[in-house]
Amino acid sequence: MPSRFLDAFSAHPQQQLKHPDFTSLHELPDSYAWNQRDDPSPETFATESVPLVDLNDPNALQGIGHACKTWGIFQVTNHGISTSLLDMVEHTCRSLFSLPVHQKLKAARSPDGVSGYGFARISSFFSKLMWSEGFTIVGPPDEHFRQLWPQDFSYHCDVIKEYKEEMKKLAGRLMWLMLGSLGIIAKEDIKWAGPKTDFKEALAALQLNYYPACPDPDRAMGLAPHTDSTLLTILYQNSTSGLQVFKEGAGWVAVPPVPGGLVINVGDLMHILSNGSYQSVLHRAMVNRSHHRLSSAYLFGPPSTVEISPHPKLVGPTHPPLYRPVTWNEYLHTKAKHFNKALSSVRV
Numbered sequence: 001m002p003s004r005f006l007d008a009f010s011a012h013p014q015q016q017l018k019h020p021d022f023t024s025l026h027e028l029p030d031s032y033a034w035n036q037r038d039d040p041s042p043e044t045f046a047t048e049s050v051p052l053v054d055l056n057d058p059n060a061l062q063g064i065g066h067a068c069k070t071w072g073i074f075q076v077t078n079h080g081i082s083t084s085l086l087d088m089v090e091h092t093c094r095s096l097f098s099l100p101v102h103q104k105l106k107a108a109r110s111p112d113g114v115s116g117y118g119f120a121r122i123s124s125f126f127s128k129l130m131w132s133e134g135f136t137i138v139g140p141p142d143e144h145f146r147q148l149w150p151q152d153f154s155y156h157c158d159v160i161k162e163y164k165e166e167m168k169k170l171a172g173r174l175m176w177l178m179l180g181s182l183g184i185i186a187k188e189d190i191k192w193a194g195p196k197t198d199f200k201e202a203l204a205a206l207q208l209n210y211y212p213a214c215p216d217p218d219r220a221m222g223l224a225p226h227t228d229s230t231l232l233t234i235l236y237q238n239s240t241s242g243l244q245v246f247k248e249g250a251g252w253v254a255v256p257p258v259p260g261g262l263v264i265n266v267g268d269l270m271h272i273l274s275n276g277s278y279q280s281v282l283h284r285a286m287v288n289r290s291h292h293r294l295s296s297a298y299l300f301g302p303p304s305t306v307e308i309s310p311h312p313k314l315v316g317p318t319h320p321p322l323y324r325p326v327t328w329n330e331y332l333h334t335k336a337k338h339f340n341k342a343l344s345s346v347r348v
C-alpha cells in the first residue's frame with residue numbers, strides 16, 4: 001500500500017480513547033447516551049424499502065442505475081461470493097472481537113495510522129461514544145493478526161486475503177454496472193481501470209465492525225451517521241439488523257439482512273464521478289438489546305493518486321461540473337478534517 005494513502009491520517013491524528021469491556025457494562029454510561037435530537041429527522045416508520053437487485057437478472061443494469069439515483073444504496077443477490085467464504089469471514093470477526101480487551105489492544109490502531117483495532121475514525125466528530133468496536137485493514141493483515149493470534153494467525157490472514165480478492169472482483173463488476181447505467185461503457189472512459197478493465201490497481205480498506213448487545217439500545221448509537229469516502233462499499237451484515245439509511249422524504253429506513261445478500265452503497269467519490277447523478281447515502285448502525293451484530297465493509301476506491309472528477313461524458317454546456325478533481329488521498333484528508341462537510345468543500 002503506497003504510504004501516500006496513509007498520509008491522510010497522520011495529518012489528523014486521532015485521539016486515543018479508552019476501550020471498555022462492553023460485557024462488564026450493565027447500564028448505559030452517560031458517555032454513551034446519545035441525544036436523539038441530534039438526528040437529521042425524527043425516526044419514522046418508512047413504507048419504502050431499499051431496492052434488491054438479482055445480478056443474474058438481465059435488467060440488473062437498469063435496476064442498479066435507478067437505485068443509485070434514487071437511494072444511493074441497494075442489496076444484491078447472486079453476486080458470486082460463496083456463503084462458505086462469508087461464513088469464514090464472520091467466524092474470523094467473531095474470533096477477533098471475542099478476544100480479551102488486552103489482547104485486542106496489542107493490535108490497536110496507532111493515533112496517526114489507519115490499520116488496527118479501535119473506535120471508528122469518525123468518533124472524534126461526536127461528543128458521545130459509539131457502542132461498537134472496529135478493526136480496519138489496509139494492506140496485508142499479517143502484522144496485526146500475528147499480534148492478535150500468535151498461534152493461528154495464518155488461517156485468519158488467508159480468510160481475509162481471499163475475501164479481499166473476491167471483493168475486488170465484485171467491486172470491479174459493480175463499477176461497470178454502475179458506470180454502464182450512466183452510458184460510460186468503454187474501457188478508454190476509465191483509464192485507471194487498467195488494461196484488463198479489472199481495476200487491478202484500485203485500493204481498498206476492510207472495516208470489521210462489532211456491535212455488542214446493549215442494555216439501553218434506544219439511547220445508544222452503534223455507528224454515527226456518515227457517508228463513505230469511497231467509490232462504492234460492499235457491506236456484509238450478519239443476521240442481526242441495525243443498518244439504517246437516510247432517505248429524503250422518508251427519514252431513516254432500515255436495511256434488513258437478506259440471507260446471502262450483500263449491501264452496496266454509493267460513496268462520495270462515485271457521487272463526484274457521476275457529477276451528482278448518484279447519491280452517496282447517509283447511513284448509520286443501531287444496536288440491539290439481546291443480539292450482538294457483526295458487519296464487514298469493503299471500502300473500494302481508485303489508486304490513491306488518480307484524480308477523480310465529474311466524468312467528461314456527463315459534463316456539457318447544460319451540465320457544468322459540480323466538483324473539482326480530487327484524489328482519494330486528498331479526499332480522505334478533507335474528510336478527516338471536515339467530516340460531513342467534505343463533499344461540499346470540493347464543490348466548484
Ligand SMILES: C=C1C[C@]23C[C@H]1CC[C@H]2[C@@]12CCC[C@@](C)(C(=O)O1)[C@H]2[C@@H]3C(=O)O
Nearest residue numbers: 120121122205207226228229230299335
Ligand atoms: C479508506 C477509508 C475509508 C474510511 C477511512 C479509511 C479507512 C476506514 C474507513 C472508515 C470505515 C468506517 C466508517 C468511516 C467513515 C470511518 O470512520 O472509517 C470510513 C472512512 C470513510 O469512508 O471516510
Ligand SMILES: O=C(O)CCC(=O)C(=O)O
Nearest residue numbers: 207209237243285295297
Ligand atoms: O455496520 C453497518 O451496518 C455499517 C458499517 C459502515 O457503515 C461502515 O463500516 O462504513
Ligand SMILES: [Fe+2]
Nearest residue numbers: 227228283297
Ligand atoms: Fe459506512
